[in-house]
Amino acid sequence: MDITRTAFGTWNGGRFMHFGEPISDERFVKAVQLSHQTGIRTFMTSDVYGNGAADSLLATALRGIDRDSYALVGMIGHDFYKGERLGAKGFPRFTNESLRGPREYADYIQMATEKELERCGVDSFDCLMLHNPDYIGYSSDAVWNGMQRVKEQKLARNIGVAPGPANGFTLDLLLCFERFGALLDYAMVILNPLEPWPGSLCLEAAKRFDVKLMTRVVDHGGLFHDDVKSGHEFAKHDHRSYRPAGWVEAGNVKIDQMRHVAERHGLSLLQLACVWNLSQTPVRCAIPTLIQEIGEGTRLIEDKIRDLAGVPATVLSAEEVEEIALIGNNKGCMNLKGGNPEYSGESLPDMWEINADLLQVAARWNLDPQRDLRYSHSSAA
Numbered sequence: 001m002d003i004t005r006t007a008f009g010t011w012n013g014g015r016f017m018h019f020g021e022p023i024s025d026e027r028f029v030k031a032v033q034l035s036h037q038t039g040i041r042t043f044m045t046s047d048v049y050g051n052g053a054a055d056s057l058l059a060t061a062l063r064g065i066d067r068d069s070y071a072l073v074g075m076i077g078h079d080f081y082k083g084e085r086l087g088a089k090g091f092p093r094f095t096n097e098s099l100r101g102p103r104e105y106a107d108y109i110q111m112a113t114e115k116e117l118e119r120c121g122v123d124s125f126d127c128l129m130l131h132n133p134d135y136i137g138y139s140s141d142a143v144w145n146g147m148q149r150v151k152e153q154k155l156a157r158n159i160g161v162a163p164g165p166a167n168g169f170t171l172d173l174l175l176c177f178e179r180f181g182a183l184l185d186y187a188m189v190i191l192n193p194l195e196p197w198p199g200s201l202c203l204e205a206a207k208r209f210d211v212k213l214m215t216r217v218v219d220h221g222g223l224f225h226d227d228v229k230s231g232h233e234f235a236k237h238d239h240r241s242y243r244p245a246g247w248v249e250a251g252n253v254k255i256d257q258m259r260h261v262a263e264r265h266g267l268s269l270l271q272l273a274c275v276w277n278l279s280q281t282p283v284r285c286a287i288p289t290l291i292q293e294i295g296e297g298t299r300l301i302e303d304k305i306r307d308l309a310g311v312p313a314t315v316l317s318a319e320e321v322e323e324i325a326l327i328g329n330n331k332g333c334m335n336l337k338g339g340n341p342e343y344s345g346e347s348l349p350d351m352w353e354i355n356a357d358l359l360q361v362a363a364r365w366n367l368d369p370q371r372d373l374r375y376s377h378s379s380a381a
Contacts, residue, residue, distance in 0.1 A: 001071040001126060003158075003186065003214065003285050005278060006311050007042035008035040010054035012290040013301055017049070018237045020222070020291040023301060025057060031290070032061035034302060036070060038309035042285060046075035046131050047116045048091060055119035063121065072122060073214075075131035075162055076112040093349055095136040095143065106146030113150045127186050128156035132164050134349045135339075138172040139357070144180045160186030164216075166350065168336030170198045170373060171358040174205050174365055181209030191215040191283070193258060193276050193324045194223065194251055197331040198373065203280060205365060212284040215277045219288035223251045224273040225307075227298045235294055257327045261320055270304070271311050276324055279316040286311065332376035341369035 010016060013023040013031060023031070032043065045058050055074075062070065079094040086092065092099060094108045113128055128150060130137055137143050138161070147159045161176055163169035167190045177184065187206060191199035195217065206213050221240045222228040230249045234241055255269060262272040274286035288308060292301040316324075335342070339354045347353070354362075354369055362369055 001041065001068060003071050003073070003127060003212070004040070004042045005285060005313075006040050006274065006308050007044055007073070007214070007285050007287040008032060008040050008305075009216070009287055009289070010043075010045040010049055010058050013292060015050075015057070016054045018235070018239050019289060020235065020238065020293045023292055027301075028057060029061040031301060031305060032058060033065075035305050035309065036062075036065060038306055040305070040309050041069065042071040042073065042126075044073040044075070044287065045116075045120065046078075047112060047119075048078035048080055048131070051080050052116070052119050055116055059119060059121040067122060071126040072120065073127045073129060074113070074116050074120065074125040074156070075129045076109065076116060077131035077133055077137065079108070079112075081112070081115075089349070093132070093134045093137065095134055095140070096349075102140065102142035105140070105142045106149050109143075109146040110150055110153070110155070113155050117155065124154055125156040127158040127160055129160040129162040129186065129188065131162050132350070133161065135172065135347060135352050137161075138169075138176040139179065141179075144183055148183050158185035160184055160188065160211075160214075162188040162214075163338065164188070164190070166337045167195065167334060168198065168340070168373075169338030170201050170336070171339040171354065171361050171367070171369070173202050175357060175361045177202075177205045177209045177211055178361065178364075181211060184209070184211045186212050186214055186284075188214040188216055190217045191277050192218045192220045192224065192273050192328075194220040194254060194328040195330050196325045196328055197333070198336060200280075200325070201365075201367065201372065203282065207282045211282065213282050214285040214287060215283055216287045217289065218273050218277055218286045219270060219291075220251060220273070221247070222289070222291045222293065223248065223255060224269045224288070225291065225293075225299060225304055226269045227293055232293070233295055254327050258324055261316070261324060265314050265316075267312070267314070268307050268310070270307050274308070274311045275314050275316060276321060278311075279321050331372075332374060335375040336373055339369075341373055342375065
């Protein structure tokens, strides 16, 4: 089955990532099944979520459901098999030189893919994605030859790259498109009406190289679910606590300026965010985070699933897409990951200096890193 317009990720419900109130395993299973029943037919999981536990729980939820009735996306890249967890930084990427060299990349990719397939209880993925790669992952022939090999072995029908988890990686993704666009079927970017930057900088290149885009964080940290308001209290370890003070209030002000577009088309706010993404070529899939918020007056995650399942085939006009982008303009509001014009020093797993190759990429796509990729102001300003 092809990737559908909406998808359910195993990070939903705070079970494997810290968002809102963690739901129980039983409720998670029922949430997956409700998603399928209501028409959400793409499911995404990563081997590193719970060190394989998310894969197994998803398999439990999908057991007995016709395999041809849903698309399954798997993600690999963090080596929790051989690597040691580095606190909040997580597990090292499999390309870490302390773990293996380029000649061993393909074998690792095959091993990790086969193990994730076994946990998911299926024979192949509809798409296998390289998850949160370091610079080597974006640029290495050995990596993408290994990804292509699992496709040739029919362990995956499509392959792709999923940058993250934070925003950025613009030049790195463009480099990956240029070098491996003939192999890539999909890429994942952060994109929503309150975060058109920097994800929109990759749209034209994806279109040119015929790379289809999956878009995540479509809900913008829960704001488009319309139950995170001024004064909302986040749980102690909620991942959204890293955002600058005032982001909820500033985001809601902008959302209120977009409501008339939603009302014009009979859409909920979440549906508006999804449709705004899907109205842009080459976006094919919208994947919000479904969060059970804490506190009174918040919506049930099951209600949010039904809301997502109701995303229509509506397409916004080019004028409406631009109007919303102007309202949500966030250019320069954060320090981006990946190749960063303000970073110097030893490369980290998620940030590195802009090297000569990336500078040449920037020039080819008419991007000035100092102008287009710098952190210049707070999103709450």
